Amino acid sequence: MNKRKIVYIVSDSVGETAELMVKAVLTQFSGEDIEIQNTSYVEDEGNIDNIIAEARCNQAIIAYTIVIPPLKQYLDQKAKEEGIVAIDLMTPLMSAFSQTFNKEPNLQPRLTRKLDDNYFRRVEAVEFAVKYDDGQDFRGIKRADLVLIGVSRTSKTPLSMYL
Numbered sequence: 001m002n003k004r005k006i007v008y009i010v011s012d013s014v015g016e017t018a019e020l021m022v023k024a025v026l027t028q029f030s031g032e033d034i035e036i037q038n039t040s041y042v043e044d045e046g047n048i049d050n051i052i053a054e055a056r057c058n059q060a061i062i063a064y065t066i067v068i069p070p071l072k073q074y075l076d077q078k079a080k081e082e083g084i085v086a087i088d089l090m091t092p093l094m095s096a097f098s099q100t101f102n103k104e105p106n107l108q109p110r111l112t113r114k115l116d117d118n119y120f121r122r123v124e125a126v127e128f129a130v131k132y133d134d135g136q137d138f139r140g141i142k143r144a145d146l147v148l149i150g151v152s153r154t155s156k157t158p159l160s161m162y163l
Contacts, residue, residue, distance in 0.1 A: 006060040009038045010051055010075065018065045018089050042066065045074050052078045062086040067094075067108065129160040 007026075009018045015038045026034055039051055048071065055062050062079060066072045067090055079086035094105045132140030133156075141147060146163065148156045 003059070005032065005034045006055075006058045007034060007036050008051055008055050008060055008062045009036060010042055010048070010062055010064040010066065011038075011040055012042050012066045012068050012071060013040065015040045015065065018063050021089055022063050042071065043068075045071070048075050048078060051075075052082055052084060055079075055084045056082045060084070063089055065090045067105070125163075126161060129157075129163075133157055133160065 007022050009015050009022060011018055019036065019038055022036060026032070026036075037054075039047065042048060042051075051062065052075075054060070062075070062084060064072075064075060064086060066075060066088075072088065072091070075086060076088070078084075098104055128140065128143070131137070132144070148160055150156050
């Protein structure tokens with residue numbers, strides 16, 4: 001009986017980038033029963049030690065999106081010592097950006113989902129659109145950046161949510 005194959009996804013953030021990439025690669029290997037195990041928000045060497053131990057026991061691959069330099073180096077070193085294939089999914093593309101655009105990356109996790117002023121402005125815009133969607137309360141017109149006018153059932157509401 002074949003032992004089930006496992007790919008460990010390791011991230012110092014959510015891990016969805018690595019998961020999407022791994023799933024895209026898996027589509028190229030039809031018929032394989034490969035399990036994906038996601039470990040998010042890895043913040044210390046202890047987390048990495050646990051993942052390395054599991055990967056060693058399961059003869060697994062590690063695909064990772066760690067941008068914190070000391071953690072990335074630690075994972076690379078431990079994986080090499082244990083003979084585990086660990087694939088860094090971020091560094092090659094970040095290096096290309098850095099060289100091409102002559103700018104250094106921030107090397108901070110969780111920037112994709114950062115709750116900043118732009119995020120809260122978008123939420124406020126959606127709430128505004130919902131509140132004044134039906135045209136029953138005209139007080140919002142003075143505050144609106146854009147007013148959609150059209151006959152009923154022409155997808156004005158979805159368009160306002162998108163905008």
